[in-house]
Amino acid sequence: MQQFIITLLRHGETVTPKSLNGATDVALSARGKQQMLEAVSKLRDIDCVVTSPLQRCCMIAKTIASQWQVPLSIENQIAEMNFGDWDGQSFDELYRQFPSQMDKFWHTPWHVTVPNGEQLNDFYQRVDGAWQHQLTRHKNTLMVCHGGVIRYLIAKVLNLDSHNNRHITALKIDFAAVVKIQITVDNNKYYPMLLWPS
Template identity: 35%
Template sequence: MNDMTSTFFDLIRHGEPAGGHKYRGHRDDPLSELGWQQMRDAIEDGERWDHILSSPLLRCREFASELSTQLDIPVTVAEGFKEICFGDWEGKTREQVEQEYGDHQANFWRDAENHPPPNAETIQDFHQRIGEAWQHWNEELAGQKVLLVCHGGVIRMVLGHVLGLTPSNAMAGFQIPFACRSQVRLDHTEFGTLSCLVKHG
């Protein structure tokens, strides 16, 4: 155990995008002025990381780039951490989806594996995609402190992998408000890697 090294991932959801609350998924809206302020307020003075990872979408990438420049820290756009695609629900508010699709929305949040939105990425495929990205960057940045700027769905799936939850339970199990932060510690030992959720919210 004396040879143990640890990797720390700080996960932060983007702030409010332009246009307010709606299903965005792969829609590439930038942050609103409030969203920028939420993100800047979420970073404490003196915080440092070895590397910043970001979703490719503007609501994450633009802030990650700004922070990288300010702190002189390398940033990498990680395609695998893109938000889930919500299919036909993208661009609609929850109220609009409820009006158009009835109980489908409530059923999705209760059991996403069996009630996906029309033409959406399945929660199973999303879970696998995030798992593969998580494993890759765990290995690539082992021993470092990393900031991951991403999305509510991405954070849910990461925490699901860390805690051993099903995709549906992970999707329904966490509140992830704008600019919410979580931290995961990965201890690399001679017996394998042990994951721990240090804090959430």
């Protein structure tokens, strides 16, 4: 029997915290940088850092990997969902322009197609691909990513129906939140467990 830990770290506050930032490559605020550095200061024994390519994740991830002298891997698959024409716009503006579509998006996202945006199922499939790839590569991995990625992975570990959007609307993932998942491998079977509190 073997055990592995994947620690998920959401990026810190951005310079546009009240916007729908998916593929939009916004920077961290000064406060966001501090939030992330404080969060990682409590972590121990990390032997690999995996990060989204978006600067709100990878800038601090590069610093962390360098300080800890561990390998760094930049993975496009754990970038946030691409919200197409809505991406980067403020929530206030989106609700002003598209009130009914926004309500439907948060309550029944499977039935909403954002113009030029990524389908929810495609997002889940790419995140799942990254997850499967990282499961047992290192004993203790830090994955620096996004709220949507973390919500999906929590739902996966808890075996929630991904077509039920409750994990999207009922899980609040704060800036620089830390979530730990332990993976036990026994007879080639994988048993993930959410470690709470992380």
